[in-house]
Structures are given as C-alpha cells and as structure tokens.
Amino acid sequence: MCLAGYPLAMAARDLQERIKKLIIDRRLASGAPLPTEPELMAHLGASRNSVREALKGLQAMGIVEIRHGFGTYVGTMSLAPMVEGLAFRTVAGHHRGEDTLLQLLQLREAVETGLVSRLAGRIPDADLVELDALVDRMEEQAARGGDGIAETDRAFHATLYRGLDNALLGEVMEAFWDTFHRVHTDLGGAPQDPLVTCRQHREIVDAVRSGDAIRAEKAISEHFGNIRVRVSTTGTQHPHRCHNERV
Amino acid sequence: MCLAGYPLAMAARDLQERIKKLIIDRRLASGAPLPTEPELMAHLGASRNSVREALKGLQAMGIVEIRHGFGTYVGTMSLAPMVEGLAFRTVAGHHRGEDTLLQLLQLREAVETGLVSRLAGRIPDADLVELDALVDRMEEQAARGGDGIAETDRAFHATLYRGLDNALLGEVMEAFWDTFHRVHTDLGGAPQDPLVTCRQHREIVDAVRSGDAIRAEKAISEHFGNIRVRVSTTGTQHPHRCHNERV
C-alpha cells in the first residue's frame, strides 16, 4: 500500500518511532487506548504484519500494553522490561561461567550504601514506623513456615528509600531487587536465613533512625555481605536448568 | 502447523521464552548466530509471522540482534533498550506536564553522590590521570567551538566510576547519563556553560584524589545543582515538538 510521501523501505524501524510520536502528540497517558490495528494500518500506511511487529517491540519496552480481544493501550512504562532484560543477561552470563549475579549484587550494594547514608537522620517518622512493622512481620513469618518472606523483604527495601521522595528512584531500586531475587531463585540459590535477615534489617532501621550515616552504611554493607556469602557458595557450581521446561 | 505436545494457543508469549531458553541451553554468547527464521519455525513449530513477532520483542530488549540479509544473532544485551524506554517515559511525562526530567536528574544525583563518596581515596591513580586529561580536553573544546563537549562529559562520568571495578555498575551509570542527555537535548533544554562544567569536574577529581568523601559528595552535589538550574528554568515552559518530524 504505502501512502504518498513515505519511503517504501525502512518501514519497521520507523513505525515504532511514529507510534511513539503519536502517543506524545496526542498526550496519551498510561492506560489510554491506542488506535486499533486496522486504524494504525491506515494511519501509518503499513501492512497489518508490520504494525503488529512494531507493537510487539513497543510492548517489550513497556510502552504499549496489548489485551487480546479488547484493544491496545498505552503501557504503564514500568521498569519491568528492564528487569526482564537484565535478568536474562545475568542468567545467560551465569550459565557461561561469569559471575554476573555477584556483579548485580555488588551494584545493589554500592548504590544502596550511598542512598542509605543520604537517608540517615532525614527519614520521615511514618516510614520508620512502617519499617519497624515490616521487620516485625518478617519475624512472624520466619517463626511460621516462612511464607511471604520474599515479599516482605521487597517491601522493606522499597519502603526504606521512599523517604528520598523520588518515585523514579524507588522504582529503579525495586527493579534491581526484583532482578536479583528472580535470578537468584531461577538459579536455585540458597535462601537466606530469615532470622539473620530480620536482625540486619532491624539494625538498618535503627541506624537510619539514629541519624548515624556511617553506622547505616555499615549496616547495609553487613546485610549485603551476608547475602553475598549465600550467592558465591552456591549457584556457581551447579548451573541448574531453568524452570518452565519446554523445547 | 503446531508440532505435537505444544498447546495450540498462547504461542506468542511462550515463543520468546523458548527462544531465550534456546540461547541459555546452547550457551550462546553475544554475537553468536541464532537459527534462521525457517529453522526457528521448524524448531518452535510456529509460523514465520509468530516467530518474527517474538524476535521483534527480544530485539527490543537487546537480547537478539537482527541484521537484514545476514542473519539473527545474540544481542550485546547492553542497557540501550532501557535507555530507550526510560527516555520515552520521561519525554511522555514531560509533555503531560510532569517534572520527569528533574526526577531523572535527582536519581542520578542521589546515586552518584553515594558512589563518589565510596570512591574517595580508593580511586586508582591511572583513572585520576585519565580524568585530569578529560577535563583538560573539555577545556580545549570549550575554548574552540564547543564540539565534542557532550562526549567528553559522558567519558568523564564513565571513567569516574570505573574504579569501583564493576562493569555492570558502569553501564548503569552510563545508561542514566545517556537517558538524561538524550531527553534534555530532545526537549531543547539549554546546554551547560562548558567552563562551569570544567571547573566542577576539576573539583570532583581533586576531591576524590584527596580522599575527602564529604568534599567529594559536595562537589558532585554542586555539579548537579548547576545542571538542575538549567533544567528547571527551561524546557518546562515550552514543550517543543520532537525532532524527526513524521506522521
């Protein structure tokens, strides 16, 4: 087909850009509906197939969200795609004998160490209360079977940095946590000792509350040191098969 | 077609996972060739169309690299896709009146402040030499027309954190720099004063060399403070059209 004025070739690469431009120009917010596939075909002057391939790429970047039988919508633009990509990169590297998981952990440690010292003394009281509650909850969960420990751990790290008052920063930290956790479990890594985790989380909260930046950094550092032992003593020796057996 | 044992529906979502699994299982490194499209069709029991859509998604995540008339290869798995997604998210939010660019800058500041204090005093001498050279070069470029300033700036921030000896961390920081720079120029933001930048870079190097963590943090903070002024006084008022006019 190819409407007048558009180059015949190079459709695919441009299509994504043009769909992105369409979202920008129409000021579409997350969740807003995009034109249907036939409408996009007409608007962009490309075949169904090319439009769909472009959408698939945008979907992988979290820019659009496709719901079968319902429509296409502007995506949440969360960092989930980054988690996906980073996780795969880490797993692939690990299976080829590289210490990618350790590197990922070190990345988290380096960044969180800096953030926590920035946070010391200026964290809102409300967050401290919530952090205390999260440690309490994890102690309960540890006393029981241990169900939900991971989710509580995630919430702890997410809540910790809420005080820095930057939603993007919070998302990035969560994304790193998610990536690490996902890769660690996929690779069959040994879980932490919940009681040790609780004690270290408690110390982090107390250190931040006291306003002692050095102590807070040390607390984070010890926490990660503990995790690091678990990572480097397992996983590297027995590259397990991925779950989701198929192919 | 659909080979025995595979569900008839749900092809697309699984296809990506199965291709990823194929890369993992065969221990394919970056740059290694993937099966051709016909081979993948046979291997995965799906049509050409579905295979291509899956590949487009993986391409958007940097997991595979597609070269027309040549073949499909395992991608470099750089963070470029993350830059792409984050940049779009920032631009889109900006055009809807949100202060996303400022948030991105604050993210960089928070993270780099922590990293630079961690770096103070333990940075390798070789890196210091290189950083000095980079500041010198930027001074030259400022004296001339100003060509290549951006690239030198990028190199400075990249070299700074090399001493932390974590390739992943370096890539992440570069990705944040790239995202910020790209969005800032796309939105027609005012460029920095090169001489101010040079002076602040010099102070950062000297602070890190002296081993004074507090001074280093302050130097970074001032540097970002300078950038922040440029961001918040421009750009927010006149949401420019994107470049690449089309559609």
Next chain:
DNA sequence: AGAGTCAGCTGCTCTAACCAACTGAGCTAG
C-alpha cells in the same frame, strides 16, 4: 426481569507470495 445467545468488535495465528540486503562463486575485462 433474568439468563442465554449471537453479532460485532478486538487482537492472534497461519499461509503464500514477493521485495530487499548481503554473500560468495564464477565470469569478464583489463
């Protein structure tokens, strides 16, 4: 009035053909 059904949207998958970019073998001209 309530529940089932059906028509219509939506996106999903397949097939088949042709276009376009790259490679390399073989031919031709110098």
Next chain:
DNA sequence: CTAGCTCAGTTGGTTAGAGCAGCTGACTCT
C-alpha cells in the same frame, strides 16, 4: 593473472488475505 562485475542463493523485510480466539453488549427467549 588480477580487478572488477554479475548473478544466483541465502537471509531477513513486507504485503495480502483468510480464519481463529477473547471480549462486549444488545437482543431474544424463557
């Protein structure tokens, strides 16, 4: 003999049309 060209074969890119599958809402039957 070599330099360059041509052409066939490979690979991904694009289009077309048909039918499948999930969701919605109005219509119909009980």
